[in-house]
Amino acid sequence: MSEEDRYSRQQLIPGWDQESLQDSTIVIVGLGAIGTYVATILASSGIGKLTLIEFDTVEVSNLNRQLLYYDKDVGKPKAIVAAKKLKEINPKVQIEFFNKKMEDVSVSVYEKTDLIIACLDTFIGRRWINSMAVRVKKPLVMGGMFAFLGNVQVIIPYETPCFECQPLVPDEELTQACTPFGEERKKEREKEEEPPLPAVATMSSIIGGLMSQEALKVLLKIGESLENYLFYDGLNNATTIIHLVRSDDCPTCGDLYKLEQIQFVASPKETVKDLSLRLALTYGLEKPELMIEGSFLDPDKQIQKCKLSEKNIAFVLDKNLAKPIKIVIQIKSD
Ligand SMILES: [Zn+2]
The missing domain is CATH 3.10.290.20 (Ubiquitin-like 2 activating enzyme e1b. Chain:  B, domain 3)
Incomplete structure (x- = not known):
């Protein structure tokens, strides 16, 4: 197989621009179930550079659904293992990794990327990355899952509703968002306990696939961007799009709060x-x-x-x- 053949099938798709993908950088925050599918898909698709951010280590309970980790990897840092595997999948892709928490990664990393994908399992973590994406004005693809339920949202800062604009965020959580980079939130995140959530590989692949697809569409500027909230129920094969609107009062992207600060x-x-x-x-x-x-x-x-x-x-x-x-x-x- 010659190197030109690598992307030949996807290049048959109208509007596909492999060169623009090769010139793109994507930051992937969270390399758990969904994150490993997203990283695999995007590395195979020939994104120029992937920046991986994950502080966790591989556990036995991850192996049922986290594509890039094998038995021999248990106990090793996920960021390091994932970077190595992705390089084997596609040596053409430049891989950078941070074996640390997303809050401890320099803002310049988020500033330099073309798009951020957040595969996080906590509400507070999602709010933090949403604030960062709005701050550096980068498109954010966010998604999550719980058993057979999943969701995907694409956020284009100041154009589409952000994570905090929506009524899906409880009021008491919204008030805390007024200080998105404050010490309070950092402390809150540190003391946070994460109970194990029900998770299955079929859902990581479906939600990870949808998120990767939305990211590719944003970069390639093709198709209809999912500017709203997609809810997927795998048990009932139901897909619901929840239409959200931008809010002037949004503590993260609303004009009122922006000026007030x-x-x-x-x-x-x-x-x-x-x-x-x-x-x-x-x-x-x-x-x-x-x-x-x-x-x-x-x-x-x-x-x-x-x-x-x-x-x-x-x-x-x-x-x-x-x-x-x-x-x-x-x-x-x-
Ligand atoms: Zn907002």
Whole structure:
């Protein structure tokens, strides 16, 4: 077999662009059941570079469904074993691996990738990777399974609903998401206990296959992207698409929260008009007006002469905004 034959069958598919796949990098977070199927499929398909992130070691209970691990691998770090096997499957693919937690991998790794695939079995882990994907503005394919039930979601930050936009996230969980990179969340994740979940290889292959397919479609820009939430019930052969909408109030990707986290610096002698102009330029507003405790600020007044509220919170109103946004004015000391 000549090397040109390797991808010849998939190249028969209309719209397939092998070169663009060879120029692509994908980060795979989590190399358990679904992750090993995803990694195998994407390595075989000829993605240019795969970055594997997993801190766990191989256990006997993994062997029923985790494709890349054999008897002899028990006790070894999954990231190292997987990297070696994938290199054997396709030596053409560049493999980078991190035998550590995703939170401990440098942000630059996520920034440099073309797409992130998250194969995580915890809710908190999914929320963390969603925050990261939104932060670095990279497409995220996320999926999970429980016995014969599975789900897949594709998130294009600021275009499609993110993991936190949806009503599927309980309220109390949402509030914690306001500090996506805070120490609180890190601690929460560390103390988290993971009870064993029911899992079967058929589901890892189905969900892993669907996720890989969505990733390929995003990279190849073909087909209809799954911009919503797909729910699969293997026992009843039922597929349900749950239509989600983006939320302005989303703590991770919503405009309101995005602006709220930003301290808008003003100099004491600057007028309200000048500050409004800077707000307009920064956030694409038309003619923003500033309001504090129910009254509009005089545009000609200097910031130092305005009566600010206790925490320097002001509301910005503008034609381009569906509802007022909250900012914190930080007065620069001259
Ligand atoms: Zn969101």
